[in-house]
Amino acid sequence: MIDLCPCRDTRLRTDPEDTKMTLFADIHATVLAALAAMEAEAVLPAGLDTRAVAVEPPRDAAHGDMATNAAMVLAKAAGMNPRDIATALAVKLAQDPRIASADVAGPGFLNLRLTPAAWRGVVAAILDQAGGYGRSAMGQGRRVNVEYVSANPTGPLHVGHTRGAVFGDALASLLDFTGHDVTREYYINDGGAQVDVLARSVYLRYLEAHGQEVAFADGTYPGDYLIEVGQALKDKVGDKFVDTGEQFWLAEVRDFATDKMMGLIRADLAALGVKMDMFYSEKSLYGTGRIEAALADLRGKGLIYEGVLEPPKGKTPEDWEPRSQTLFRSTAFGDDVDRPVMKSDGAWTYFAPDIAYHYDKISRGFDELIDIFGADHGGYVKRMKAAVAALSDNRVPLDIKLTQLVKLKRGDEELKMSKRAGTFVTLRDVVDMVGADVTRFVMLTRKNDAPLDFDVEKVREQSKDNPVFYVQYAHARIQSVLRKGAEIGLVPGGVDDLGAIQDPAELTLVAKLAHWPRLVESAAEAHEPHRIAFYLYELASDFHALWNKGNADAALRFLQEDDPAVTRGKLAMIRAVAIVISNGLGILGVSPAEKM
RNA sequence: GCACCCGUAGCUCAGCUGGAUAGAGCGCUGCCCUCCGAAGGCAGAGGUCAGGGGUUCGAAUCCCUUCGGGUGCGCCA
Structure with missing residues (x-):
C-alpha cells in the first residue's frame, strides 16, 4: 500500500534564473570583492579564509543599515589590528554607489549606511520577483524526505498530531521555497x-x-x-x-x-490543508524480506549481535530478568546502550521495521532525511540517527525534530476531552473551532521544542493579542488601500516613482523587506519555520506603525490624491509589503486576507 | 542511575547559529482619532539571561559543573 501522488510536480528548481540577487547577498559579495582587491594590492596577505565574514543588520539600528565583522574575523590570520583592516576596507566600500557611508566602530565593526536609492531598489526587485521574492537556490535541488504525523491508524488525529502536521508541512514548504526537492511522507504504523x-x-x-x-x-x-x-x-x-x-x-x-x-x-x-506525497505502510515491510535485508546490511558491518542487556540503572522493572536478544550496536554511534531489534519471543521490535523503513528511504536516493516526532519519542532519536548513519555509511544526514505538547485552553479552562475520540481533543475539533489558517499560524508561534498554550478564545479575537489576525489585518489593510487607489485611478508605480520613499519610518519598513531573503535562508538552514511567523509579526508591526503615523502626518498617508507620482511610489512600497506577507503566509500554509 | 530538551522582564515567549547598550506581546502608568478602518499607534517603568567556572578581541548563544523543571530508558508503538 504505497502510493505516490501523481499530481505532484517533481522537477528540480535549479534554474539559475531563479536565483535573483538580494540586497544583503549583494552587499556581502561586494565586501568579499573588496577584500579580494585588498589581497591583490597586498594590503592583506593572500589566501585568507573569508567564510566567517558576514554582512548582517546590526542589532541596534542606530549603528547603521548593515554591519560586517570582516576585520575582526580576519585580524588574527592576517596578523593585523582589526581596526586597521576595517579602515582600509571602509575606503574601498565607500566607492560603491549604493553605500552612503562606512564607519569603523567598536573593536572593528564596519557599519554601513546605504543610500535611499539602494533601499528603493529593494522595492523594485520585490515587485519584479513577486511570488519569487525570497525564493532561494540554496538547496541546489537536493532531495529531502520529510516524514511527519505518522500517527497510528487507530483513530482520528488529536491536537498533538496537529502540531506535528503543521510543523512538518511548513518545514517542507520552507525547504521547497529554498530550492530543495521535497517529499512529504507519512509512515503508517499498521504492523504492530x-x-x-x-x-x-x-x-x-x-x-x-x-x-x-x-x-x-x-x-x-x-x-x-x-x-x-x-x-x-x-x-x-x-x-x-x-x-x-x-x-x-x-x-x-x-x-x-x-x-x-x-x-x-x-x-x-x-x-x-496538509497533503502528503506518499503514505508508506509498515506492514509492507513484513514478510517481504525487507526487514531482513536491512538487518543483513547492518550485520555485514558487524553491528548486529546476540546479547543480553543490563537492567536499567536506578529503577529496575520488577519482572526484569536477563534475556538474550538480537541487538543493534548503536553505542558505536553515540547511543547509551545497544538496542534490541528482536524480542525474546522472536518477534521484531518496533525498531526493526523502522530500520528497514529508513533503509528504504536511503535507497530511494534521498540526500537528507528529516523526521518529525512527538516529544515522547525523545529517547528514540539517538538510535534512529545511529541506524541511518550505519545504513548510509554516514552519507545521509538525519535530523529529528521533536514537537512539544500543546495545551489547549479556553480562557483559564483546559480542554482535554473529546467525546468523539474518547480521549484527546481532535484535530477536527480544533479546526472546527478556529479554522485551519488560525490553527496553522498559532502552532508556529513557538519553537517546536517549547510547550505551546493554545487558547481557542484568544485566537478568535480580532485584536493585536491575536498574531494571526494582526498579520492578516496588515495584508487586508494594504489591499484596501490598493483598491481605494484603483478607484481613483492610482496604481503602484515603477522604479521611477520610488523617490517618494523618504521618511525614516518608510525606510525602516523597506529595510525589513530587504531582510526577508536571508531570514528565509536561515530558517531553512535551521529547520525552524517558526521564524517565518515571528518575522511576519514584526513586518506587520512596522507596517501598522507607519499606517498610524499617517494619522498625525498627512504626508505619510499612502494615497495623496493631489500628487499621483508620490502616491504611485507609496503604493508600490505597500504592495511590496503585501507580497512579502503573502509569500510568508504561503510557506506557513495560511491564506492572506483580502478583506476583514 | 543515565540520556535528551528546557531555565531570558510580574506573566507568555523571541533572540538571526559567537557580535556592540538583551527584545516583543500581555499586564501596569501616561498619551494619540473634525480618522487613507483607533480591529491601530506612541512613550514610560520593569533584567545578576537559574548559579559558578572555562574557551577569545567579544558569550544569553560554545564547553564543563551545580541547582531546578519536563520527557524517555528490553519483552508498547
Missing part, C-alpha cells in the same frame, strides 16, 4: 499489536450493530468514531463473523478497519 486492538474494537462495534450488548474491556478503543466503522463492516459482510472465533475474522477486520482509519486521517489532514 495496536492494529489488532483496533480490529477487536471494531469487531465489538460490529456485534453492537447486530444488536448485541458489548462491553469495552481495558485495552480496547471505546471512541464513538468506531460505531460507524462497525456498521460499515456489517453492511459489507453481513453476519458471517458474528459467531466465529477471532482466527476467522481478525485479519480481514484489521485491514478493513485500518483502511477506514486512514481514510479518516486523510480527511483530517485535508481539513488542515
